[in-house]
Amino acid sequence: MAQVPRGLARTAQITRLNWNARPARNARLYIGAASRTIDGPSSAAPAGPESASHEPLTLPLNFYSVLHLNRASSREAVKRAYEKVINSPPDVGYSQDTLFSRAVLLKSAAECLADLDARRAYDAAAAAVGGEHTLDVSRDNLPGALVLLQEAGESALVVELGRRWLEDARAAGGAPPPAAADVAATAALALCDLAAAALEEEAGQVLGACERLEEALGLLQAHGLAPQLQQQIEDTLEDFAPRYCLELLALPLHSDAPCAARRARGLAIARQLLWGAGPNRPALAGPRLEFVDCVRTHTTAAEQVELYSGLPQGTQIAATERLDCALAAVAAGLFKGSPQLLAQADAVYAAVEAAAEREGSMADVTVERASVALLLGDSKRALGLLGLDGGGGGEGQGAPNPEVLAFVEANSPDPSDPLAGAYALARGWVNEAVLGSFRDTAGQEADLEAWFASPWVQAYAQLSLADTPQSQARGARRFETV
Structure with a gap:
């Protein structure tokens, strides 16, 4: 002492x-x-x-x-x-x-x-x-x-x-x-x-x-x-802020109100650390991406969405962080029944893709965007992104990925209808890449039948994508049979 x-x-x-x-x-x-x-x-x-x-x-x-x-x-x-x-x-x-x-x-x-x-x-x-x-x-x-x-x-x-x-x-x-x-x-x-x-x-x-x-x-x-x-x-609190933040976020989920308040305090400190110095905003001392990874390990998908919501004007974040944000939006959207969150995730994927193209590089988010399109009821666009619509290439991505095509083909009982394989691809992506990335969803499987049966999802598909509830129901049945 x-x-x-x-x-x-x-x-x-x-x-x-x-x-x-x-x-x-x-x-x-x-x-x-x-x-x-x-x-x-x-x-x-x-x-x-x-x-x-x-x-x-x-x-x-x-x-x-x-x-x-x-x-x-x-x-x-x-x-x-x-x-x-x-x-x-x-x-x-x-x-x-x-x-x-x-x-x-x-x-x-x-x-x-x-x-x-x-x-x-x-x-x-x-x-x-x-x-x-x-x-x-x-x-x-x-x-x-x-x-x-x-x-x-x-x-x-x-x-x-x-x-x-x-x-x-x-x-x-x-x-x-x-x-x-x-x-x-x-x-x-x-x-x-x-x-x-x-x-x-x-x-x-x-x-x-x-x-x-x-x-x-x-x-x-x-x-x-x-x-x-x-x-x-x-x-002193500023010096210890990163470690303090992570220990707060590591507290148990679904606990009592005081514990929830402490975790909320940890999330607030994470925002202060990540978005730079200023009044009551200590700057992060240490590798940023390493800290971001630690935060993601201890947070739920919804907390990740909250963490990156309402960023200060002019804030720039790395492409890897943006992709993680998109994953969080998909996971939170699935469990909240919010197709809007999935649409936001697709917008992030599109922005990352466009930024990479401007820089002369490539960000392959084909599987991600196709899976989101299927979850939003737009099967035509999903097949187009995967290069399975007969057009010879995905949406701005050049030649289709041979490994993706092979997976879709292997999981499509009818070679003339690749949609079943595309749904299998989306299901695997959701359960492994999306739900497996967050503390509250790891080890779970999405109830996609309930997702497609949701009136909110069906209404979103009708209003935003000019699709029909019947096509949504067909999508749910396809997921259940994959």
Whole structure:
């Protein structure tokens, strides 16, 4: 776990990770001492939500820990430790009320440990309940107690209690209590320390660390605290964004609402990374296509469509990405019953084909476009694309592909009617190339009979392709017999 020096300089060490590699144990990012100086409003008003001000909390506040002593410490050692801690208040811009609460608790600790009889009673009380020292703290003194708990390394407890205190304050309505900024600051520091600890683990818990840093950032922003620390947290989140994004997207599908929200957050980060730098848009540091492949591995077809929808004006993406977009549109369209998505996919294929032709190269998307044409009920165009209409060549693609022709011929019982073979080609492409490419569709087979029976598909064919429902039904039967 990262060591956080006590006193004026509070430093959280955060391991810098490469998103496509294991955490580098020797690389560190420092949220430095200067950044941990949090300027907040000072106040001498009551510290907590009024509705709960008289309900004490039992906290695992250990007098030995807050004074950094052991049980063998002498009275003189207690006195020296108390003077050292009381004269070195945290330089976090806490209100005088919170600092006073901290001082009161420290004085209680010192008086207890300096009196041998009181110390024996204190230790005996702890032994009677399993060895854990506790202290009852009023709600008004909780902000000061949280500071001491944070200094003692009880970060998880500080976060839990801080969240609860802030939630109670919000539920009470009205203006935030004067101590809200102090509680938020302490919770934010605890979250930073928990993030550091997570990243120091052997596996490097990037997801948990980044979520804690985001929560810390939200607390600081909500209360207008520590602009320097905010900036360093933002920089750290930017460094970890690719790995964080992939770990969010790798969370289970079809899970509970919180998990779905986290995956949606991952998709939002992917958009920020892929479409360049700018306000709240970190640039992707690393091989773009490698990252794109990782994202596709963890996303559904519909998420891929969403990822590439509404791109910033002027965005240019590689042909391979565009082809992947088209596959996603086909897969999502089949499962949503949306022929419009298939038409969009065909437009992408046509654009890639045209761009390659302009560059003097060739993008062979004949099978893809022919399969989409069949799925949209345009069998005539599909055969033309494959070069099976007697014209001698596909649509702008030169001579037909011999391997494709051989496959169609082998799967056409009637040599004079290649449509059955074309449907077999389309079925294979859908089940292997399309559905096999996405997390939610891999291993599934498309229900093409239901596809062709869909009123939406039939209406699209009638209106856009001047085809008939009867021809759609014939298409479905052909798919079922292939």
